[in-house]
Amino acid sequence: MGTSNGNAKVKVGLVGLGNIGKTHMSYLSQMDNVEVVGVCDVVRESADAFAERYGTTPYYEHIDLLEHSGLDAVIVAVPHYSHVTVAMDAFARGIHVLCEKPLAVHVNDAKKMIAACEEAKRNKPDLQFGIMFQERTYPFYRKLKDLLDHGDLGRLTRVTWINTTWFRTQAYYDSGSWRATWAGEGGGILTNQCPHNLDMYQWLFGLPARISGFAHIGKYHNIEVEDEVTAYFEHDNGMIGHFIVTTGESPGTNRLEIAGEYGKVVYEDSKIVFYRNRESMFKFSAESKQGFAHVENWYTEIPVDVKTPTGHHVVAERFIDAILGGSSELIAHGPEGLNGLILANGIMLSSFKKQMIDVPFDADEYEGILQELIKNSKFVKQTAENAVLNMSDSFNV
Numbered sequence: 001m002g003t004s005n006g007n008a009k010v011k012v013g014l015v016g017l018g019n020i021g022k023t024h025m026s027y028l029s030q031m032d033n034v035e036v037v038g039v040c041d042v043v044r045e046s047a048d049a050f051a052e053r054y055g056t057t058p059y060y061e062h063i064d065l066l067e068h069s070g071l072d073a074v075i076v077a078v079p080h081y082s083h084v085t086v087a088m089d090a091f092a093r094g095i096h097v098l099c100e101k102p103l104a105v106h107v108n109d110a111k112k113m114i115a116a117c118e119e120a121k122r123n124k125p126d127l128q129f130g131i132m133f134q135e136r137t138y139p140f141y142r143k144l145k146d147l148l149d150h151g152d153l154g155r156l157t158r159v160t161w162i163n164t165t166w167f168r169t170q171a172y173y174d175s176g177s178w179r180a181t182w183a184g185e186g187g188g189i190l191t192n193q194c195p196h197n198l199d200m201y202q203w204l205f206g207l208p209a210r211i212s213g214f215a216h217i218g219k220y221h222n223i224e225v226e227d228e229v230t231a232y233f234e235h236d237n238g239m240i241g242h243f244i245v246t247t248g249e250s251p252g253t254n255r256l257e258i259a260g261e262y263g264k265v266v267y268e269d270s271k272i273v274f275y276r277n278r279e280s281m282f283k284f285s286a287e288s289k290q291g292f293a294h295v296e297n298w299y300t301e302i303p304v305d306v307k308t309p310t311g312h313h314v315v316a317e318r319f320i321d322a323i324l325g326g327s328s329e330l331i332a333h334g335p336e337g338l339n340g341l342i343l344a345n346g347i348m349l350s351s352f353k354k355q356m357i358d359v360p361f362d363a364d365e366y367e368g369i370l371q372e373l374i375k376n377s378k379f380v381k382q383t384a385e386n387a388v389l390n391m392s393d394s395f396n397v
Contacts, residue, residue, distance in 0.1 A: 009035045010096075010320050013065045015086050016077035017041040017050050018176075020100060024075055027313035029054055033320055038069035062086045066093055073128070073323055075316070076100055079178050080186050084109045087129075087334075091120040096128040098319045101195040103131055103337030105186030106370055107345050107363040114335045129334035130319045135196040136203065136331050137310040140267055143302060144258070147265060147274070148204055154261030154280060159205055159233075159241040165252035166193040166245060173223050177383045180223035182373040188225030189247050190215075190344040198340035199332070201243065204258075207339055208233035208241060212356045213347030220248025224379040231347045243347075263297055272302040 012034050014024055021041070028036050040059040041047040051058035059065040066074065066089055073096035076086045084104050087097045097117070104110040117129045135141060147153065166189060178184025185191055190198070211233055215226040227248055233241035246252075255268040263277040277284075278296040314331065321328035342359060349366045350357045 008324050009033050010323050011035050011037045011070055011072045012320075013038040013040065013059075013069050013071040013074045014050075014077065015040045015062045015065060015074055016079075016082075016100075017043070017046045018077070021050075021077045023312055024077055024316070025050060025054060027316060028075075031313075031317070031320065033324065037071050038065045040065040063089060066090055066095060072096060073098065073319070079184060080105050080191060081109075081184075084113055087113050088116040091116040091127070091129075094120060094124045094127065096319070096323050097334065098128075098130045098132060098316065099334060099337070100132045101199070101337065102191060102341055102344070103334065104341060105191060106367050107338065107341055108367050110338045110341050111363075114338065117334060126325075128319060128322050128330065130315065130322075130330045131332045131334045131337040132312060132315055133196060133199050133332040133337075134310070134312045134315050135200060137308075137314045139304050139306050139308055139310065140270065140272060141200055141204075143272055143304045144256075144265070144267060145204060147272075147302070148258075152274070152276075153258060153263060153265060155282070156205070156237070156239045156258065156260045158239065158257070158259040159201075160244075160255075160257045161197065161201065161242065162244045162253045162255045163194070163197055164244065164246050164249040165254045166247045167250040167252055168193075168221070168227075168247040170221055173221050174381075174383050177381050179381075180221070180225050180227075181379065181381060182224060182370065182377055185225065186370065187344070187348065188217075188223065188227050189245055190226060190229060190347060193247060194229075194245050195337075195340055195344070197243075197245065198343045199337070201241070202339040202343060203336075205239065205241065206235065207342060207359055209236045209359055210234040210356050211343070211346040211350050211359060211361075213350035215348055215351040220246070222382070224373075224377060226348070226351075229347060229351075231343075231350075243343075265302075270306075272304060274300045274302050276300050 028034055036056045038057045038059050039047055039050045040062050044060050047058035047060055074090050076083055076099045083099055087099055090097050121127050173180045180188055214230045216228040217226055219228045221227050228246040231243040258265040261280050261282055264275045266273045275297045281295050284295045318328045318331050322330055345366045346359055346361055349361055352369055
């Protein structure tokens with residue numbers, strides 16, 4: 001943690017009291033430097049129940065929370081489209097924002113949020129804008145970042161990420177009328193389950209220059225959005241990437257392969273293995289006199305400190321400490337959420353157009369397609385409000 005005043009408290013409001021809202025409330029109520037001054041949900045019964053349980057004030061419209069609770073900061077945990085509205089209304093009032101993933105549904109909305117924050121900072125330079133990318137705190141991902149930043153693999157040639165551990169039942173999709181609809185959620189696996197993976201890809205490897213996306217709509221479920229995606233990325237440095245995800249596969253796989261000049265790193269089953277080349281494979285390829293020779297490599301299991309604190313509360317602690325003037329750096333700044341969104345929108349745009357697209361692409365074109373999908377939707381959503389959802393089951397590493 002940083003060096004902030006240990007006696008000071010940040011007044012926090014929480015907007016959105018669904019499944020992830022419960023996760024936020026559980027740790028917020030345990031933080032010594034936080035006072036929860038209000039909770040807000042359009043479902044009055046939820047707001048009332050949360051307020052009674054945690055000894056705070058219920059609100060039913062986010063504007064009322066922002067204007068009447070006296071809060072310093074707001075955590076935004078509402079359905080995706082509403083991230084933009086709540087965050088921009090908060091920025092207009094000089095209120096710090098910690099936003100759930102994804103930053104927005106499409107690139108244009110994300111840019112509006114970022115512009116609103118920049119405008120607010122003209123009057124309040126210390127305004128904090130964070131995004132809840134808690135997977136950046138996970139020790140295995142942090143070790144991968146360390147290996148890449150240190151250059152241990154040299155020039156990268158290929159990244160292949162198979163993450164099919166997002167299995168979801170029809171009951172999950174039927175648990176809310178907004179789920180897995182273009183109008184309610186704005187997309188499927190790329191918008192709901194995979195923003196963390198997409199953020200991790202860009203955090204580790206940067207954005208590609210070109211994207212080919214192949215998205216299947218309602219392949220395994222009765223939904224109108226994508227539940228299986230395969231994407232191919234080309235980076236300007238020559239590296240290629242594969243991104244394979246679905247909510248229709250059980251048992252699933254979470255395997256990340258990173259191939260480079262000095263070997264291959266494989267992250268799978270809570271283990272990072274480095275097949276370390278004794279010399280550069282490019283140099284070896286150019287100089288070897290043997291047609292079928294291979295670079296000598298050594299199997300090395302990379303030690304990872306798994307005892308470090310991880311999760312949502314770590315992101316929130318850094319956010320609160322920054323507000324209090326401490327030395328903590330945010331786990332992820334809000335504007336960083338744009339890059340993962342570029343990947344998600346780019347994959348879908350490529351799939352809709354059935355062609356490879358360049359990055360950056362025409363964000364207006366993607367927004368236009370999305371609006372047409374919403375306008376022309378004939379999908380009738382079946383809902384079953386008694387589905388059992390435990391959010392801790394959804395956090396996969």
